[in-house]
Amino acid sequence: MPTQDGLIVGTPQYMSPEQARGLTDIDLRTDLYSVAVILYEALTGRSPFDAPNMGDVLMNVMMGVALPVDSLRPDVGQPLSDFVARGMLRDRAARFQTAKEMREALELAIQQTNAAGTSLTRAAVPKLGP
Numbered sequence: 222m223p224t225q226d227g228l229i230v231g232t233p234q235y236m237s238p239e240q241a242r243g244l245t246d247i248d249l250r251t252d253l254y255s256v257a258v259i260l261y262e263a264l265t266g267r268s269p270f271d272a273p274n275m276g277d278v279l280m281n282v283m284m285g286v287a288l289p290v291d292s293l294r295p296d297v298g299q300p301l302s303d304f305v306a307r308g309m310l311r312d313r314a315a316r317f318q319t320a321k322e323m324r325e326a327l328e329l330a331i332q333q334t335n336a337a338g339t340s341l342t343r344a345a346v347p348k349l350g351p
Contacts, residue, residue: 233278234258234268238311241282250313253323257308257316264301265293269309283311300333 231240237254240247261269269287272278287309291302304326310316317323 233275233282234271236279236282237313238283239313241279248313249320250316250318253317253320254309254313256323257305261287261290261305261309264290264297264305267293296339298334298337298339300330300337304330 233241235255235258237247237251240251258269270278270281270285272281287306289302290305291297291299307315307326308317308323317326
């Protein structure tokens, strides 16, 4: 059964601001936003907009400010931190517009990180959850 326009469906922590608002003109950029949230969690071990209840999570997604990845993980470096921040911008016109654009920006951020001598290892990635 298709969802109704304006109906909020999904896991609040991964919803884009426009999805959290219940807008009806959702497009692929909402999925790219979710990818950035997943990368944020993979790099920091925490959700960017977590809260004790769904309403507060949605408010944080729509109005909160996530700590930059490199403030929680200085070893990640500025390029990857900036990549994640761009992917999670509230203004969808300022976020990545296509998966190809996002992939190319991620490849560049990884190249810049490697050129700066930063090396992320699996052991350095924090464990998610309790």
